[in-house]
């Protein structure tokens with residue numbers, strides 16, 4: 302049924318008279334085609350010769366790691382300024398390069414872990430991070446969003462046409478892990494456009510458009526799920542868990558660096574003259590702004606693990622009444638324009654200037670969704686926002702203020718609303734609910750598939766013990782030991798002499814003690830205090846992921 306325009310108009314007139322503008326993707330460095338990926342492939346090199354010392358180490362990175370000479374080479378680097386970086390793509394390339402250098406330096410391969418990052422990496426890394434508005438630690442943006450090229454530049458951005466720029470291990474498995482995730486992000490453009498379209502549909506009370514937007518979100522999710530399934534084909538769980546994952550780790554909730562990491566030349570010692578340790582969670586696809594954006598758009602809420610507030614059965618009348626209480630005119634927030642712009646044609650609400658940001662805050666300050674942000678949030682999801690680039694993070698924050706699809710659908714289906722509202726497109730209600738539930742179902746499928754992946758790539762591997770299949774030899778030690786995981790865990794400040802001089806690190810300085818599996822696991826497998834598996838951000842892994850899945854299902858109408 303076509304929208305009833307006269308009623309539409311009267312609804313708008315009942316408020317400010319103007320349909321309010323919807324977020325504009327480009328204002329948040331989001332591309333309508335490539336989503337959170339940059340619209341053109343990331344730089345493959347910093348071409349300014351000033352930065353050639355960094356790029357030259359990257360050129361021979363795997364040789365240096367294998368020879369145990371990465372730290373020695375990094376310690377010889379000059380301390381470069383970041384002023385010669387001229388564009389955001391250059392800053393992104395610098396961030397990727399410095400992240401790979403830093404994590405290679407800290408975690409090493411056959412050496413003890415380092416708890417001090419030398420000034421030549423720490424200082425520029427912190428400066429570059431400030432510009433990109435992210436924590437100075439390897440993250441999803443670096444290894445997935447800014448770490449790809451097209452094999453055939455004229456062919457489309459597709460998993461069959463993608464290659465990585467840098468990896469820690471020079472393995473196909475690591476490259477595939479990033480590329481599958483890059484391909485998933487590339488589907489994001491479609492999903493994000495559909496989200497904006499859905500919000501516009503709610504604003505315009507256009508159910509037909511809303512169904513079509515939800516169908517597009519659902520279709521994007523289906524493609525994401527199919528792509529996720531391809532992880533198994535070329536990323537070996539053993540390689541991932543024992544070879545790749547240790548490099549991605551950060552230094553918060555990390556057993557191998559319990560105090561964190563010293564960023565030399567960045568932080569002054571504390572009042573007692575002791576070095577300051579910084580703690581950040583490392584890289585994880587959990588930092589994908591795309592999945593968070595879809596959650597937010599569908600009003601899927603996540604709570605601290607063990608807090609079951611979000612897991613109620615279907616729609617509770619409380620949820621609906623609560624919404625109505627906030628919107629006493631029985632209206633969903635979408636229809637309420639609490640600000641007016643000079644032009645109704647303005648589609649975008651530009652957030653670049655401070656004034657405009659302030660206006661946005663003012664505009665949405667009374668939004669029901671703003672009040673909801675007071676509710677307890679999932680701490681991991683909150684924490685990893687520091688690893689999401691500033692503009693993308695702001696998109697999530699602003700989206701949360703305006704996302705109202707679910708509330709709108711609820712007001713169309715179950716509420717004792719006045720006839721004026723209920724009369725609109727009443728026969729479309731079922732289709733609206735179905736289109737919304739279909740999206741939830743695909744999100745549930747994503748989380749179920751992801752649980753299978755985590756089980757195969759982490760849980761099973763952690764029980765398997767390191768190095769069983771690592772060495773071709775048959776000696777007792779080569780059968781079940783990977784020397785990387787049997788070394789002493791940290792060279793602490795107390796017994797380090799001069800960490801910035803050439804250490805020529807190699808395994809001769811470290812004890813490669815034969816250990817039983819339990820001991821190996823205790824070195825690499827981070828566990829929570831109750832002994833269950835721990836995720837990157839210190840999450841109680843499986844309960845956390847299962848609750849995320851259950852909170853998705855719980856939103857079914």
Ligand code: HEM
Nearest residue numbers: 482485585586587589592748754755758836837838840849
């Ligand atoms: C080998 C493949 C993968 C493994 C082993 C893996 C592992 C994990 C782990 C351990 C977590 C818990 C949080 C953390 O510790 O960071 C997590 C969360 C998450 N991962 Fe993955 N992941 C994989 C692939 C992916 C891919 C390709 C995506 C797609 C974007 C993804 C998206 C997410 C999301 C969105 C979360 C947050 C929890 C949720 O929203 O349900 N993961 N993942």
